[in-house]
Amino acid sequence: MTTLELTPPVIQATQVLTIAVGAPLITGVIARVEAMLQGRHGPRVLQPYSDLAKLFRKESLAPRGTGPFFLAAPFVAMACYLTVPLLIPVLTSYALPLGFMGDILGGGFVLALASFVVAVAAAETGDSYAQLGSSRAKTFGAITEPVVLLVVFTVAIVTATDLPYVLGATVRSSPDQIVRPAHLLASAALFMVILFETGRIPIETHTGTTELGMIEEARPFEHSGPYFAVLKWGSMAKQLILFTLLLNVFVAPWGMAATRDVGGVLLAVVLLLAKSCVLGGVIAVIDDSFAKLRLFKITEFVAAAFLLAILAIFTLYLGGG
Template structure:
């Protein structure tokens, strides 16, 4: 149910955020279910591949989707207890899987030979070299606080005492992770996620040469990645409540509703940020990501200075 929940709900979350953004701008906006209609339309279209592209060009969307849907088996999406795979992979393992998905899409963009796709892949890997250490330092903070880097242990620590949420190390690590989420989901002030301006395209450019069902998989996988990152921030760091403590149907159903409610609230925050800031110039994005890195480093330092 955890991967299925992410798979089914992810496009709806994107549609909800788009609707909220439109309302904030005084527009009617698209329907909340519009992403589902777009995916259905793409799945009925023809798939094309650039001349000279290898088999990996068409395999990359499948690899990225598979890697993304494996992460919900490692993190607390619906349950407060670890699933059979929950103790085989920690936060670093989940980060590796998301990195594998991003790397596959970047390689496929290079395979295409398209200038815009290659441009987006180059930018994504350049800035990713800074965001990945941020995630590692967030993991270090979790490991120092809980004695392990399992996300279930961190969630249990937060649930055990509300004081944990306001501790400096926890707040700094959460803030650093939130900035990474803004970058990874192509949100302002980093990128206009719905724009096609070559001066600022990163995520949107990498899928330029894909079409049909493979483009649908890339867009669907991107929505799943967004919900997974939201879930990590919510159910591991900020609000790990509402999770099912048993496998009974009604407990799991309530956990699904709680997850969707918390994800929509976080999406509202992201929508407000998306409409409150102008997009940064491209060379300023490194400063934005570096700020997240400094917050993550400070989170580790405060543990040794009495803030953890």
């Protein structure tokens, strides 16, 4: 009995579709868990899909004075987000044809390009709130990027390369690899960066429009209709990409397909979404368990992640690698 196998291009397309289609589900699960922790009914798990569909049906408006870049920015950012799944292990433990075209650092550059494009589009509007969010995003982004660089350097020292597939294989090779002190410190630093990048803590709020804490919600302030829907969808996709990077490379690189068998690939899709839902639940608990920090405290939070990344490198040279 022969098993149906997928070609590498089809698997790569499946990876992109998994991120694009599954991203709103993870956002819905997090919102549902947060509501339960706060003692309220909350939205349905599938509510983000309904919200996106509603936005796609609405009229699009653009501020006076903006150019074609303002309207193109959401689609450019979405294209950047959907490029990263081609470079990281999403569904397979082996590298696909495009898997070696970029490393973790290259994927970070693509995500940074998406953030830059959205920030420039927000600044072009001239709106005070949009410019405020754009300025804050780039200011704090300059602090978090060195943390990601140090995490990548730690990976490069351990595996002699910063290719995500190689690190995932290293972690899977032995249970001792995942409890290595340097690996744990680097994973903790990356987790703190994810908390910041997804707007969970210590940002004032990730869903409201409170001026003192607006960053992620302020940048698309002037977009509307389908353009706003693409920005929201891209933000959800970015969250799932970061979850996938942490899970399939650093923390739990298991449950991925080792062959091109259809059943194995589909099982990998289910397991990735299940792992991401669990991680989202953990983040929701953290988000509801700590008081929101003031805006100027973000630098202290990111500085703690930076110190963890520094300690990871020092630990390697002191025998903890």
